[in-house]
Each structure stands twice: as structure tokens, then as C-alpha cells.
Amino acid sequence: MCRGRTSVHYEPIAAPHRAGLNKRKVKHMNKRTTSFIVTALAAAACGLLAPAAYAVDADAALALARQNNCLKCHAIDKDKDGPAYKKVAEKYKGKATAEARLIEHITSGEKAKFPDGHEEEHKIVKTNPPKDEAQIKNLVQWILSQ
Ligand code: HEC
Numbered sequence: 001m002c003r004g005r006t007s008v009h010y011e012p013i014a015a016p017h018r019a020g021l022n023k024r025k026v027k028h029m030n031k032r033t034t035s036f037i038v039t040a041l042a043a044a045a046c047g048l049l050a051p052a053a054y055a056v057d058a059d060a061a062l063a064l065a066r067q068n069n070c071l072k073c074h075a076i077d078k079d080k081d082g083p084a085y086k087k088v089a090e091k092y093k094g095k096a097t098a099e100a101r102l103i104e105h106i107t108s109g110e111k112a113k114f115p116d117g118h119e120e121e122h123k124i125v126k127t128n129p130p131k132d133e134a135q136i137k138n139l140v141q142w143i144l145s146q
Pocket of ligand 1: 070072082083105
């Protein structure tokens with residue numbers, strides 16, 4: 001998508017006879033100038049078109065949460081054994097490290113403290129195929145978007 005518009009900028013290359021340059025040099029220049037413009041334009045177009053926030057696939061996230069029994073211990077807006085996802089989203093709001101932190105939390109088996117005070121290893125999310133980063137990221141972004 002981002003490359004679609006780049007061809008527009010092949011035109012403004014100087015005519016070789018007028019510039020008084022030999023063919024080889026012009027060819028070289030054309031290539032460089034063109035590739036520079038293409039790169040700059042592609043970057044600009046991509047920058048404009050890229051969504052500001054991650055686009056969460058809520059259905060996929062919920063399905064993965066269900067398959068993993070996350071909802072046995074978590075709900076969206078009330079605490080169970082684990083904190084409500086709304087509360088988690090609130091806690092991490094505006095924190096640049098939120099995604100990485102939560103990916104670590106649901107993939108490492110780190111200790112989780114339960115309301116009764118006991119600790120056990122937190123559930124490690126299972127995906128199909130295993131350890132699918134895109135699915136895990138989507139689940140985390142969904143939690144953060146609550
Ligand atoms: C057996 C109960 C249980 C299951 C199942 C469970 N969790 Fe948790 N979860 C907890 C508890 C308890 C905490 C609180 C941990 C703490 O504060 O030490 C927690 C905390 C969290 C947090 C907040 C971490 C933070 O840094 O604030 C997230 C996010 C989370 N769980 C996601 C998930 C996901 C996703 C799944 C499913 C793959 C899942 N949990 C399955 C019990 C569970």
C-alpha cells in the first residue's frame with residue numbers, strides 16, 4: 001500500500017541534453033535521485049497511513065483468553081482471583097513499557113500473588129502455533145485497551 005504512489009515521482013528527472021551531462025552520469029544520477037525520492041515518499045506515505053494505535057482484534061483476544069481459562073481468574077470490570085482487566089489497563093496507562101511488561105507476565109510463569117496471600121506461578125498463555133507473538137501481543141493490547 002505504501003509503495004503504490006511512489007511511481008509518480010519518476011518524472012522530474014532533468015533531460016540529459018539540456019543538462020549537458022554524459023549519459024552514464026545522468027543514468028547514475030537518475031537512479032540515485034529516484035531512489036531517494038521513492039524512499040522519502042514511501043516513508044512519508046507510510047507515516048501518514050500508519051494507524052496511531054495498535055488495532056486490536058477483540059474477538060481473537062477474547063477467544064484466546066477463553067481457551068486459556070484466563071477468565072476463570074479475571075473479568076473485564078471486576079476483580080476475581082486476578083485483577084480486573086480494566087484495572088490493569090488503568091495501572092499501565094501511558095506507560096511505554098506496558099506491552100513488554102505484560103507479555104513477560106503472561107509468558108514467563110512469574111509468581112502471582114493471590115488475594116488470600118498465597119503465591120503461585122502465573123498461567124503461561126498457550127497459542128496455536130506455540131508462542132505466537134502476534135496473538136500474544138494482540139491479547140495484551142486488548143487487555144490494555146479495556
Ligand atoms: C489461576 C488464576 C489465574 C489465571 C488462570 C490467570 N491469571 Fe492473570 N493473574 C492472576 C493473579 C492472582 C494475578 C495478580 C498477580 C500479582 O499481582 O502478583 C494476575 C495478574 C494478571 C495480570 C496483571 C499483571 C500486572 O503486571 O499487573 C494480567 C495482565 C494477567 N493476569 C493476564 C492473564 C491472562 C492473559 C491469563 C490467561 C492466559 C491469565 N492472566 C490467567 C491469576 C490468574
